[in-house]
Amino acid sequence: MNGARAVALLLLFAPRSGAAQAALTPADSAILNSQPLRRLVLAPSVMRRVSLLAAGLDREVVLCLRGAIRGDTAVVDDFVMPDIVASAADAVQPLPCAPATTLAVWHNHPWTGPDSSFGVRTPEDLCSLSQPDIRSVIADSIPFAVVSVGRTPRPIVCWWRRVQALINRHVKFLPRFPRQWLEAPSLAAPPPEPLRSVP
Numbered sequence: 001m002n003g004a005r006a007v008a009l010l011l012l013f014a015p016r017s018g019a020a021q022a023a024l025t026p027a028d029s030a031i032l033n034s035q036p037l038r039r040l041v042l043a044p045s046v047m048r049r050v051s052l053l054a055a056g057l058d059r060e061v062v063l064c065l066r067g068a069i070r071g072d073t074a075v076v077d078d079f080v081m082p083d084i085v086a087s088a089a090d091a092v093q094p095l096p097c098a099p100a101t102t103l104a105v106w107h108n109h110p111w112t113g114p115d116s117s118f119g120v121r122t123p124e125d126l127c128s129l130s131q132p133d134i135r136s137v138i139a140d141s142i143p144f145a146v147v148s149v150g151r152t153p154r155p156i157v158c159w160w161r162r163v164q165a166l167i168n169r170h171v172k173f174l175p176r177f178p179r180q181w182l183e184a185p186s187l188a189a190p191p192p193e194p195l196r197s198v199p
């Protein structure tokens with residue numbers, strides 16, 4: 001990021017606690033304490049790029065989101081694409097993102113229509129982590145997971161802290177959390193709210 005110009009950043013806040021979560025085990029608490037990042041910030045250009053990709057892709061891919069850590073906040077301003085072992089409309093198997101440089105692992109869910117077996121009625125419902133997603137979030141040591149629902153009229157993005165996947169590891173799928181998703185008005189612009197100016 002260029003410090004010489006003010007950059008509007010998309011602030012992705014994690015709530016203080018989620019609903020209906022299992023109690024933390026001592027091992028969970030140790031992991032939580034070792035991963036103090038609470039907030040995820042996507043630069044507008046990253047939001048636009050991942051949304052454009054998701055809008056056009058009919059198979060899942062993975063990106064390793066990179067940037068800087070400021071206090072309890074991960075600020076994403078770049079990404080790289082890992083090698084992909086297998087990719088389908090509803091699954092993806094990448095090589096791992098480098099844990100030393102990756103703040104969040106992004107992947108897309110192409111919208112193909114309602115799926116009653118998973119309670120998916122709208123594109124927003126597809127902003128969730130499947131059981132394989134949860135397993136890979138836990139297996140990696142990356143602090144955040146981000147999902148874009150693609151092939152939709154408007155970009156939809158949602159995110160989870162890794163510890164939230166850990167706490168909910170026994171669920172069939174992990175839906176988006178109320179304060180951890182956004183629907184942008186169009187592909188051309190990032191969402192108007194919540195936007196902040198960061199020097």
Ligand SMILES: [Zn+2]
Nearest residue numbers: 107129130133
């Ligand atoms: Zn997924």
